[in-house]
Amino acid sequence: MIKVGIIGSTGYAGQELVRILLGHKEADIRWYGSRSYAGEAYADVFRNMFQLVPDLCKGENLEKLCEEVDVIFTATPQGLCSTLVSEEILSKVKIIDLSADFRIKDVDTYEKWYGIQHGSPQFIGEAVYGLCEVNREKIRKARLVANPGCYPTCSFLSIYPLARAGIIDMKSVIIDAKSGTSGAGRGAKTANLFCEVNESIKAYGVATHRHTPEIEEQLSYASGQETVINFTPHLVPMNRGILVTAYANLVRDVTEEEMRALYEEAYDGEQFVRLLPAGVCPETRWVEGSNYTDVNIKKDERTGRVLMLGAMDNLVKGAAGQAVQNMNLMFGLPENTGLMMPPVFP
Amino acid sequence: MIKVGIIGSTGYAGQELVRILLGHKEADIRWYGSRSYAGEAYADVFRNMFQLVPDLCKGENLEKLCEEVDVIFTATPQGLCSTLVSEEILSKVKIIDLSADFRIKDVDTYEKWYGIQHGSPQFIGEAVYGLCEVNREKIRKARLVANPGCYPTCSFLSIYPLARAGIIDMKSVIIDAKSGTSGAGRGAKTANLFCEVNESIKAYGVATHRHTPEIEEQLSYASGQETVINFTPHLVPMNRGILVTAYANLVRDVTEEEMRALYEEAYDGEQFVRLLPAGVCPETRWVEGSNYTDVNIKKDERTGRVLMLGAMDNLVKGAAGQAVQNMNLMFGLPENTGLMMPPVFP
Amino acid sequence: MIKVGIIGSTGYAGQELVRILLGHKEADIRWYGSRSYAGEAYADVFRNMFQLVPDLCKGENLEKLCEEVDVIFTATPQGLCSTLVSEEILSKVKIIDLSADFRIKDVDTYEKWYGIQHGSPQFIGEAVYGLCEVNREKIRKARLVANPGCYPTCSFLSIYPLARAGIIDMKSVIIDAKSGTSGAGRGAKTANLFCEVNESIKAYGVATHRHTPEIEEQLSYASGQETVINFTPHLVPMNRGILVTAYANLVRDVTEEEMRALYEEAYDGEQFVRLLPAGVCPETRWVEGSNYTDVNIKKDERTGRVLMLGAMDNLVKGAAGQAVQNMNLMFGLPENTGLMMPPVFP
C-alpha cells in the first residue's frame, strides 16, 4: 500500500486526486494538506466526501509529511513546490508536482512567463516531464515528476504524431483551446462567479498564456524543430473538459489515411488515448470523469492544412488522473490501476 | 460471473447501467438491447464507451435473451416489461424492471394513473419493490424486482423514518421535487432541447404525476396510515440530480434531535443513505455520479412543521445504481459491489 | 426629464436599473454610485454598457447627490438606506429603496430577522410598500418607497387573489421558491462560483430566510388574518428567474374556475401580471428580461389543496423593473413607461 500525501487537497485538482485515490486499491491517503482549511474536516469542505473521508485537513509541515508517506502530490500554485523540495526530502519521498515549477527545462523561460524566480533550479534537470505516453521509462525511475499542464497534455497528444513525423510546419501551428471553468480554480473571484461565466464564452491570456512555452518545448522535442505557436485558451460555461482545435500547414503531400496511420502507430497500446473513427469529432462530454483523451484529425484539401482535435477531462488526464498514472509507473504498478472508470455521461 | 442482459440500453438509465456494470467485477454484459439502434455499434450511440464496449445493439428477442443471461434489466417505457414477462422466462432468468410496471400493487391504481392496461397482473403480487433499505430480505429471494422510480426513491428515503415513527400527519405531506433533465429521457422532443430547458425552471405534471401513487403506497406501508400527498416535480437546467423538499405537520411535540435519532436508527448500517450533520442541507452536486442519497431534516418551530430534504443522482440511486444494488442482493453478492464510486465533483 | 441617482449601481440589481433606465425616455441617470468601484468607468465594470454609459462611478455623498437628482434608487445591502435617509433628504428627493429597510412595518420583526438595529424607525410608517398592483394610489403620493423583495413579489402576486377572498387557510400556506443565481449578488464568494452552482440545486435559509416575515406581513394585510408560512428558497443553476410553487388548504369548496375568476378580477387591467390559460404552468424562460409575472393555479381534488404558481424575472419585476414602475407612479408617468420590453427568449 502506497502512503500518499497531498499538498493542496482542497483545490479542484486536489479533490479530484482524492476521488481517484479512494478507488485505488494500492493507495492510502495519509495527509490532506490545505493551507486555507487546516484543522477543518475535509468532508466539510467537500461534502461529496462525507462518510468517505473522516480526516481533518493539515498544514504544510513538509518535514513531518515526508516521514509519513511514500509520495507527495503538490496541487498548489506555481512557485510553492520549488521552494519546498530539497535533496533530503527527495531522499525520503517521491514527488509528483501538479504545478508548473518543473515542467520547463529552461529557467529563463520559466521565470519570464511566470514572473517569479525559480526556487530550486538545481532539480529542474532531474525532474521528468510526466507525460506517460512519451516519457514512460524515465518516469518509472524518477524521484520528481513534473505533471504536465492541462492544456499542454491535450494539445500535445493531439499534435504529437504529426510533429514527430515531420509532416507539419512547426511554425505554422495554431492551437485554439477551450476549457471548462474548473480550470480556473476554486478561488473566490468575481470573474468566476456563476452569473459571470454562465451564458458566455471568451478568450483569455491571448498570446500570453503560461502554457505556451510548455507546449512549445514539448513539441520541439517531439519534432526536433524549433516550435513557435499561437495558443489561445477560451473559458466555456461548463465544469470540466478541454477541447483543442489545432491547425498546421502540411509540409508535404500526405493523405488523411497516412496521417491516421501515424496516430495509430504512435498510440498503439496506449489505453488512455483513443483515436476516433475517421470523421468523428472529439467532444468533451464523452471523456468526462475519465482519464481518456480522444483525438482525431481532418485534412482540409482546400487549404492544405490539417486540423488536429483533442478532448480531455482537464481534472483527470489533465491533472489528477495523469498524476496517478505517473504514481503507478513510479511504484511499479500497472499503469491503469485506479484509472479504469468509464466516462460519466450525461 | 453474472451474465447480464439489458433491454433499453440506449436510454440514459440504460447507459448508466452499462457504465456501472463495466466497473462491476462480478458482472458481464452479454446483451445490449435497443429497439432504436439494433444493429448499430453501442459505442456509436454513446461514444464515451468507445473501446470499452465493442458490442452491437441487439433487438428484443426475449426467448433468445433469457437463454443467454442470468438477469435482465428492463430500462424501457411503461408497459413493455409486463407484456414480455412470463412464467417460463422467470423460470430461467431474474428480472429487474426499471419501469413502473410492477411497482404498484393495486392494478386499478396503476391503470388509472398510467392510462394503459397492465400486461401481466398475475406477477404483481410476486414482484418485490426494490428499495433495498426497506425490502432487503425479500429482494434476496425475488425473481422479479420492481426497481423504484427516481422521485419515489428520494422522496421515500427522505420521509421514511418519520412516517414509520408515526410522528407526522400522513395527509399533510407535501413533496416539492426538482430533477435534472436526464430524467426526461433521450427522446427527441422540442421541450427538451437545450435552449428550451437552459435558463429556466418549471413545474410539470402538477397534481397528476405518475410517481404520486407509488410514493403514497410506500409511505402508507411505512406509516400504516392512508397517505395522500401533493407531489410536484420541477425540471431544472442540469443533467443529473433530484432534490426533494418535503413538508409535513407534526402530530406531537418532538424535538429536532429526537427526529434525527429516528433517522440514525432507520439508516444505521445503511451505506447509501447519509444523514447530514444538523443544519446542513442536501445538495445534488455532492451525490452526482454516486449511489448515495443525502438526507436531513429541519424543524420549523414557528409553523409546527418538519422539513425533510433529500438529494440523489436520479440515474444512479434513482435508477441504474439501485438496480445493481438489487442485483447484488439477488445474487448473494455484497450489496455495494460495483457501487463504491465516490460522487464526482464538480 | 427625471434626474436619477443610483446608489449601489454596480450590483446586479443596480446594473439592471441602468439597463432599463437607458431605454426610459423620461429618465436620465446622473449618478452611478458605487462604493467598490468609485472613480472607475462604469463601462469598465459592466462592458455591456461600453459606449452607452460614459460616466465614472461615484461615491456615496448623499448631501451632494440629493441636490443633483429628483429620485434616488438605493440598491444596497440591508441597513444602509435607513442610516442615510433624513427629513432633509426626503424634502429634496424621492427615494426608492431596493433593500429591505422599510418593507416591514414592525421594527422588532425587522431587527430580529435581519439581526441589525434599524437606522431610522421614524420613517417606517411613512414608507409605502411598493407593490404597485396593490398600493398604487399610495405610491403616487409617496416620498419613500420600500421596493418589495424578489421572493415576496412573486409569492404575493401568486397568492394574493385567494388570500384576499378568504378561500385559503392562511396558516396552511407553504411556499417553495426557486431562484436564479443573480439573486445571490455579485460578491466574490466561493459558494457562488460557477463550478459550485452549476449542475446542482439546493435549498438554503430553510425556515430562516429573511423574506419570510415580509411575505407574511403582506399576506396578512391581504387576507385580514394572521399568516404564518413556510418559505423555502432554492438556488437554481441559471442567471435569472424566480419560480414560486405555493400550496394551501382550501377552507371551503370552490372550483378551479371560481378561483380563476378571482385572479381575473384581482388583476383586471394589470399589465404586468399575466394569468396563464388553465393548465399552463408558469416557466421562468417566458418572462426573462421583462417586467411580467406569470401566474396560474391548479386545484388538487385529491388533497383539497390549491397550488398557486408564479414565474418572474428576479432582477426586473423582482427588483429594478418594479422600482421603475414605482418611479413612474411617483412622477405621474404612465406606469409602463420604459417597461414594455418583451421577454427575451431563448
Added chain:
Amino acid sequence: MIKVGIIGSTGYAGQELVRILLGHKEADIRWYGSRSYAGEAYADVFRNMFQLVPDLCKGENLEKLCEEVDVIFTATPQGLCSTLVSEEILSKVKIIDLSADFRIKDVDTYEKWYGIQHGSPQFIGEAVYGLCEVNREKIRKARLVANPGCYPTCSFLSIYPLARAGIIDMKSVIIDAKSGTSGAGRGAKTANLFCEVNESIKAYGVATHRHTPEIEEQLSYASGQETVINFTPHLVPMNRGILVTAYANLVRDVTEEEMRALYEEAYDGEQFVRLLPAGVCPETRWVEGSNYTDVNIKKDERTGRVLMLGAMDNLVKGAAGQAVQNMNLMFGLPENTGLMMPPVFP
C-alpha cells in the same frame, strides 16, 4: 407604419424578429407565418408573447401575403425563399431573406456547398448582401436583401479592416468560431437535447461548414484578393452568442496601434460595431440581446500573427437585428430604429 410579414416566425430567428419588431415604433407585424404551427396561436408556441401577440400562425400563401404587407422576412431553411420569389412578388413587396439563398453570388459555389439546386438564380445578381456597415447605400435601394449568416457577420466584422487594408495574408486566415445552441435551430433532434449539449463542447462541420464560402466571398471583395480560409465552428452550452477567434499572418510590419487605427477608421460612426479598448477581449455576455458586435485585435510579436476577435448575439446582429437594420435602411428610417436595446446582463 411598415406592414411586416414573417415566413418562418416560429424558429428562433423568427421569434427574435417578433421580439424586436414589437418594440419598433414604425413596424406592424401582420403575418406570423409558420408551416409547422399554422392555425395555432403564436403565443401558444412562444409563451413569452402571451398577451403581446394575439395572432394565429398562418401558412405560406405568398400571393396573399404580398398583398397585405410591405416587407417579408423569410426566416426559413435554405432553398425555400429562392423558390418563392418572383418578379411579381418583388414588384409588390421588399424581401429580406435570412436564409443563405441569395448570399453567394456564384451559383455553382452555392449549389456545391448547399447540395441543392438554386430556385431562382436570375435574382442573385440583384440581391444585395445585407451587411449594413459595408453595403449601406445599396441596401437602401434594394428590393431583395440577402441577410448575412451569423458566423459570416461576426467573422467579417472582426477581420474586415485588416483585409481591406491589405495587411494580412488572405490565404493564412483561420477562423475558429464558437456559437450558442440557438444557432442549431428549434428542430427536435437528439443531438440538441439539453443533456447532449450541456457540459460539453465540440467542433462540427470541420472543413465543410456552409458559411465558409460566404465568408471567403465577402473577404475577397474586401481585400481584393482570393481568399481561402479555414473555418471551424464549435457548439457551446449556452443559448446565445457567437465568438470569433481569427488568426492571420501579417504581410508587412505594422504595430498594433496602426491596426487599431484601421478599425477606428473602418467603424467610425458605426453604432453597432464597438472596438474595445486595447487589451480587452470580446465576451458574448456583453452583447447578449443587443445588436452590437464587439471586436478587438492582438498582435503576437512572437509569431508575427494578428488575432482578430469578435463577439455578437447570433440571433440579433447575426440574424433578426441585422434584418431589421436592413429594413430600416430599405424604408428610409434611422438605421437604429428599434435596435437601441442595451445588452442584457447577466
